Amino acid sequence: MRHLLDTKNLDRATALRILDVAEDMADTQSREVKKLPTLRGKTVVNLFFEDSTRTRISFEAAAKRLSADVINFAAKGSSVSKGESLKDTAQTLEAIGADAVVVRHPSSGAPQTLATSGWISAGVVNAGDGTHEHPTQALLDAYTIRKRRFGADSRGRDLSGIRVVIVGDVLHSRVARSNVWLLSTLGAEVTLVSPPTLVPQNVSLWPAKVVYDLDQALADGPDAVMMLRIQLERMNAAYFPTEREYSRRWGLDALRVAGLPDGSIVMHPGPMNRGLEISSEAADSARSTVLEQVTNGVSIRMAVLYLLLAGERDNERGGDL
Amino acid sequence: MSARTVLHHADISRALTRIAHEILESNRGAEDLVLLGIPTRGVTLARRLALVISEIAQTPVPSGALDVTLFRDDLSKHPTRSPHPTEIPAGGIDGKTVVLVDDVLFSGRSIRAALDALQSIGRPSIVRLAILIDRGHRELPIRPDFIGKNIPSSRQERVNVRLIENDGAEEVTIEA
Numbered sequence: 001m002r003h004l005l006d007t008k009n010l011d012r013a014t015a016l017r018i019l020d021v022a023e024d025m026a027d028t029q030s031r032e033v034k035k036l037p038t039l040r041g042k043t044v045v046n047l048f049f050e051d052s053t054r055t056r057i058s059f060e061a062a063a064k065r066l067s068a069d070v071i072n073f074a075a076k077g078s079s080v081s082k083g084e085s086l087k088d089t090a091q092t093l094e095a096i097g098a099d100a101v102v103v104r105h106p107s108s109g110a111p112q113t114l115a116t117s118g119w120i121s122a123g124v125v126n127a128g129d130g131t132h133e134h135p136t137q138a139l140l141d142a143y144t145i146r147k148r149r150f151g152a153d154s155r156g157r158d159l160s161g162i163r164v165v166i167v168g169d170v171l172h173s174r175v176a177r178s179n180v181w182l183l184s185t186l187g188a189e190v191t192l193v194s195p196p197t198l199v200p201q202n203v204s205l206w207p208a209k210v211v212y213d214l215d216q217a218l219a220d221g222p223d224a225v226m227m228l229r230i231q232l233e234r235m236n237a238a239y240f241p242t243e244r245e246y247s248r249r250w251g252l253d254a255l256r257v258a259g260l261p262d263g264s265i266v267m268h269p270g271p272m273n274r275g276l277e278i279s280s281e282a283a284d285s286a287r288s289t290v291l292e293q294v295t296n297g298v299s300i301r302m303a304v305l306y307l308l309l310a311g312e313r314d315n316e317r318g319g320d321l
Numbered sequence: 322m323s324a325r326t327v328l329h330h331a332d333i334s335r336a337l338t339r340i341a342h343e344i345l346e347s348n349r350g351a352e353d354l355v356l357l358g359i360p361t362r363g364v365t366l367a368r369r370l371a372l373v374i375s376e377i378a379q380t381p382v383p384s385g386a387l388d389v390t391l392f393r394d395d396l397s398k399h400p401t402r403s404p405h406p407t408e409i410p411a412g413g414i415d416g417k418t419v420v421l422v423d424d425v426l427f428s429g430r431s432i433r434a435a436l437d438a439l440q441s442i443g444r445p446s447i448v449r450l451a452i453l454i455d456r457g458h459r460e461l462p463i464r465p466d467f468i469g470k471n472i473p474s475s476r477q478e479r480v481n482v483r484l485i486e487n488d489g490a491e492e493v494t495i496e497a
Contacts, residue, residue: 001401017403024404028391033441038391066391155406306391311401 001307003115003124006133007182012158015185019143020155021303022296029065029299039068042309045098047089048127049075049105054270054294055127055137059102062301068309071096086110087119094120100308101125108132108174123308131172131234137269138178140300142186144289145224147296148265160187165217166208167193167250168228168277171200172235175269176228180208193217195250197239214250221261227252227268227278247276254281265289324481327472328493333453333484336469337366340451341373343467347449348418351378355414355445357387359423359435360405365486366453367422383410387421387442389434409442419445420467424482426452429463454493456480 001014028036044063046056056072063070073093075081080089086105093101100123103111108130115124128134145162146154164183170176170192183190184207191209192199203210211217218225230246240246247253257266266278266287274280283290328336348354351374358367364386371384390396390404421435432450439445451467456474472495474480479496483489 021404024388024391024406027407028441031441032443036391036441037437038396307401310396312397312399 001123001304003111004135004304004308005111005115005124005126007135007138007178007185008133010135010182010185012185015139015142015182016156016158018139018300018303018307019146021306022139022143022299023155025302025306026296026299034065035067036065037067038306039063039066039309042068042099043071043097044068044100044102044305044309045071045073045093045096045122046127047073047093047101047103049080049103049110050128052104052128054297055104055134058294058297059125059127059136059301059305061298062305065298066302066305068099068305071098086113087117090114090119094122098122100305102127104128106130125304125308128174130174131177132174133178133181134174134269135178135182136297136300136304137175138182139304140293140297141175141179141226141267141269142182142188143296143300144267144293145188145265147292148263148289149223158186159183162188162224163191163220163222164188164224164226165191165193165222166226166228167214167217167252169198169230169239170194170203170228171198171239172231173228179226180206184208191217191220191222193250195240195246214252214256218256218259222264224265224267225252225260227266227272227282229269229271230273230277232273243276251275251277251279252282253279254285257282257285257287260287267293269293324494324496326492326494328454328470330491333469333491333493336453337369338373340467340469341370341377344370344420344449344451345374345378347466351375351380351382353417353446354382354420355410355412355417356382356384356420356422356451357409357414357435357439358384359421359431360386360388362482362484362487363421363423365484366424366451367420370420370422370451383412385410387435387438389431389438392434392437392441393430394434395430407438407442414439414443414445416444416446418447418449420449420451422451424452424484425454425456425480426450426463426465427456427458427480429459429461432463433461453482454480 104127111126356367358364367384385408388405388407449466452465453469
């Protein structure tokens, strides 16, 4: 694997390979010594043009557990605020000797540009770009669903027949996009639930069903309910009348959680707006996998960095894993 | 591609039985023994050896798997390898006599990686090495304690170990 830019173009075999390697990575994390020497001498740069807590920390932890050197770059307080272009920033990283660049950017397609422009030779991992994709989040979500369903017997399995409901601000959500592509590649059935104003225009082209009523979607007894964050920072128009109305119609409260069948799980990529899209009872219930998702995120990112950096370098884009 | 068979089914069983006796002799019994195979065929061999030893000693001997992929020093010289699961028996390895088991000993680099991998899991009191085929060409100061058969080979030759559980056949061949 040369880069990880999206899940739309990720084939089933590659996706399963990442999930299976993540299983092995998770196993090493229960050992006495968690640190592995695997990526000694490699340098991973976290290039974050947008705020992030868990994704950046998760990539940092993953790289460090594999003994790679980590350089954290936040646009705030850097020369980007003096007007430096993406190209110049990238070439600076190249000159420092970065082997992999983990990039988060407010513009959709920025990681793709970094990977294909020829500015740098490092592997590029998309850690969220605009409203496009967030592939490692979808991978860790798929891993969490698989782990909850199959436990120690997860290796090699896909998500055939598993039904996932994704609820909330689909329009602005790169997490939803990455999940729709990945989950359907893995055989899951995806239903999107959203106010009509927060459904993207091209949604008919996605491998997912769209429903506007949350209770109707939950009545089918889904295996996983994934709540999306209401992205107030991206809301520049009136998408719904009031937060209270949103919460009442599309929020996951204790009553709705109680109606779910045994074994179905409640997911949230974080950060949560408690009381808006998810109530505290739902977020802290035994069904909630919010913290498991964070733990699994480290394993997934270890797997991705391993597959990107450990082997012989192939120079073809999207070459064999 | 000419392949000649150097060990047949019966030869492999005899070699394993002999190694089992040698392990018991050097350990003065089966106490505190843990057999860890290196994937993939080493795991099969470790499981078989553990069975033979427990039959001889009339006491169960645990076996498991120790994956060394993440500890290798030659990862960047090959296409990316997928790791295999590591399975450590319930009793752990602290204070135990761990016998590492692999099918072919060549450069010794897998064994070096295995020693590092062991260290991340615990602290055995003794570590020994059992090998079905020693083909020479060591690149590190590592030598096996128990050997099924020495097969002098040239670097260009390939030594293939096939086991019923992994390959549906049971033989060791050498290919020019």
